[in-house]
Amino acid sequence: MKPDASRTFAALGEFRPAGDLWTRLSRNYNRLEEEKYWPENVFQREIAHETWPGDTEGRTMLAWILLAQATGRAPRCLERVLEMWPAELNGHGYFGKLYTDGISEQQLSGHGWVLRALAELYRWRGDDLAEQFAKPIVENLILPTAGQYAAYPIDPAELTEAGEYSGSQYKQLGRWILSTDVVTVFNCLDGVIDAHDVFRDDRLQPVIEEMIGRFLEIDLAAVKAQTHASLTACRSILRWANSTAAPSLIGEVQNRYLIYTDQALTEHHANFNWFNRPEWTEPCAIVDSLMIAMELWRHTGNNRFLEDAHLIYFNGLGHGQRFNGGFGLDNCPGADGEDELRYTCLEAHWCCTMRGGEGLSRMTQYCLAVxxxxxxxxxxxxxxxxxxxxxxxxxxxxxxxxxxxxxxxxxxxxxxxxxxxxxxxxxxxxxxxxxxxxxxxxxxxxxxxxxxxxxxxxxxxxxxVEGTKPVRNKTLIKKPYSVHYRGPLILAAKTGERFTGKVDVNKMEPICTAFEQAVTDTEKTR
Structure with a gap:
């Protein structure tokens, strides 16, 4: 296959999946239309002022829009959200607090998802409301940050190792109000590039190039960057490379993807939530890694990336989906000597369930290329x-x-x-x-x-082909552990059993089938 971008993926809805992928899509879409995601609960209102303004709104609407196209089923709540939208904004036309003494990277991050959702709405339906809602975000939140990214803190000595499942603002350095989700500001890059491409606002180009320039200066491992934000930035840069025909950017992303797979990948092809901090996985990042692998394959024709995508989807993302259609967090097998796989958070309903919707929708596109x-x-x-x-x-x-x-x-x-x-x-x-x-x-x-x-x-x-492969992660290499595969699928013994070569392989199960069970004997929640 030719090492160029001449191949393209199917449009949403062009490939109609059956079997397991259809089941996963349906369950996720059903989950995202339950009461938790009704319009009155999607808008965060006063809570968002100090947390993640726009994040839940943007991720949820983005998932609905993509799932609607992938399944052919109209979203039940989208129109009501659009009706309620103007009343939920601050006086400057975006979500959350008006900061006069700093720039909140969490606020920018959340609005990256808002801009992505609005851009996808416009692509789908040509809806003028999408541009109407995007314009004040660009005008009053994004453009005023021009010239500030060169001062975004990237010195490891200045950054604190902290954070729970959902990140929080913890200190201000210069004008930047920082999050425990280290480098989360670069989630915004994805939405800004989408807004530039869809709404044709050339004023965003210098902001985009400034953000990309600063991101490429970061030593992701040294600052212990959040892998979700890091991989989202890499996805964004690939999008910009497509728009600007800049092949050098593809190489930059490939280098960082290889650093990720070498240093922040679990044995089941999921992620460490932070570089050098293997505390739990996050399906948001697993989706990002799947999308990057497929884009790198599309650009380079290197089948290594396509095989990576199989392993990521069927194992990392497959195990991350739960019985209710949502997505949750696992531990990091292979890291710090961990030799088992278990749930650590049953469902990350505030982020991963929605991003899982994007991952599954994109899979319908990846099933067919031309x-x-x-x-x-x-x-x-x-x-x-x-x-x-x-x-x-x-x-x-x-x-x-x-x-x-x-x-x-x-x-x-x-x-x-x-x-x-x-x-x-x-x-x-x-x-x-x-x-x-x-x-x-x-x-x-x-x-x-x-x-x-x-x-x-x-x-x-x-x-x-079935057999065992040696573990990848350095903390387990000196121990007699291996990972058992049947084709692309990782098999696992039940809790309390250890695969020593004497376990009946026929009694082992693919880890991706865990979502079929309402209660699993490996489940642990914090």
């Missing part, structure tokens, strides 16, 4: 699409087994742009082949290429 005359199936998941003159149906139990059948039917010969359908063959699938009544096809490298001409049903066969 490059020139080829339809790519990067994830091998079951579903259906009609794309560029070809109707495609995939029957697949993946990741629990190999795909079984692909049906290809041209639907409009005059519009047909697709010559072949290519299935990704990750390193943990052995002997994958496709056959119909006329021919047998085997992979070329890591892609199984099926011609559209002579269309019909292709039967697939092969097997998942």
């Amino acid at each position: 490059e020139d005359g080829t339809l790519l199936l990067p994830f091998l998941l079951p579903g259906e699409t009609t794309c560029r003159g070809v109707h495609l149906v995939i029957d697949s139990p993946y990741p629990f087994d190999v795909p079984t059948k692909v049906q290809i039917t041209p639907v409009a010969a005059a519009q047909q742009e697709i010559d072949r359908v290519s299935l990704f063959v990750p390193s943990w699938i052995r002997g994958l082949r496709a056959e119909n009544e006329q021919v047998v096809i085997e992979p070329e490298g890591q892609w199984l290429n099926l011609p559209v001409a002579g269309h019909g049903t292709w039967k697939l066969s092969g097997e998942l």
